[in-house]
Amino acid sequence: ILNVEQSPQSLHVQEGDSTNFTCSFPSSNFYALHWYRWETAKSPEALFVMTLNGDEKKKGRISATLNTKEGYSYLYIKGSQPEDSATYLCAFIDYNQGGKLIFGQGTELSVKP
Amino acid sequence: GAGVSQSPSNKVTEKGKDVELRCDPISGHTALYWYRQRLGQGLEFLIYFQGNSAPDKSGLPSDRFSAERTGESVSTLTIQRTQQEDSAVYLCASSFLEGGYTFGSGTRLTVV
Numbered sequence: 001i002l003n004v005e006q007s008p009q010s011l012h013v014q015e016g017d018s019t020n021f022t023c024s025f026p027s028s029n030f031y032a033l034h035w036y037r038w039e040t041a042k043s044p045e046a047l048f049v050m051t052l053n054g055d056e057k058k059k060g061r062i063s064a065t066l067n068t069k070e071g072y073s074y075l076y077i078k079g080s081q082p083e084d085s086a087t088y089l090c091a092f093i094d095y096n097q098g099g100k101l102i103f104g105q106g107t108e109l110s111v112k113p
Numbered sequence: 114g115a116g117v118s119q120s121p122s123n124k125v126t127e128k129g130k131d132v133e134l135r136c137d138p139i140s141g142h143t144a145l146y147w148y149r150q151r152l153g154q155g156l157e158f159l160i161y162f163q164g165n166s167a168p169d170k171s172g173l174p175s176d177r178f179s180a181e182r183t184g185e186s187v188s189t190l191t192i193q194r195t196q197q198e199d200s201a202v203y204l205c206a207s208s209f210l211e212g213g214y215t216f217g218s219g220t221r222l223t224v225v
Contacts, residue, residue, distance in 0.1 A: 032211065034213055036214075042218070043204070043215075043216035043217060043219065046213030046214060046215070047213075049212065051211075089155075089156065097169065098163070098169050099144050099146075099163070100158050101146070101214065103155055103158075104155065106155060
């Protein structure tokens with residue numbers, strides 16, 4: 001069984017705070033790591049697809065890093081805004097299991113104005 | 114189409130009835146995936162199509178669940194003799210090569 005763990009489970013911050021979440025995944029047979037953002041009543045939206053150890057990706061105020069050797073990825077949000085409130089999901093692809101993503105349980109972020 | 118389309122968006126059915134959920138992926142996306150999220154749980158993999166074949170059906174919870182895909186396009190997920198534990202949001206996603214998934218807006222299934 002492949003386990004993808006995310007922490008914390010939920011996070012409540014004030015507008016303007018910077019925050020980060022952790023995703024841990026199996027360090028063997030790594031193929032790719034994805035991050036998604038899922039707002040209530042909407043579809044999950046792809047943020048990043050990461051494939052190389054040491055990858056660092058950025059999209060506006062959101063960035064992510066990847067360490068495949070130790071099996072973790074961090075997602076950072078700088079200067080959180082209320083519209084950042086969502087569940088952030090990471091998902092892992094195992095090299096031997098085709099293209100399917102194994103999702104973590106998500107980190108639910110709530111940003112108060 | 115521009116996005117992944119799923120229908121119906123909501124379905125309430127009586128226990129024991131069969132239901133069929135439909136997914137229209139983005140044109141040209143060769144891979145198609147079905148997931149579900151039951152209340153309070155994470156996204157659970159059900160089945161994956163590459164073209165019209167399903168190399169990985171390992172997530173289908175029981176033989177009451179089946180799925181097919183035709184013409185490298187539309188996919189249907191069928192649940193026979195529905196049970197209350199089948200209540201969930203069923204999400205379909207498609208992807209091209211190794212890009213991120215594009216998800217549909219899901220079908221919320223309630224079995225009463």
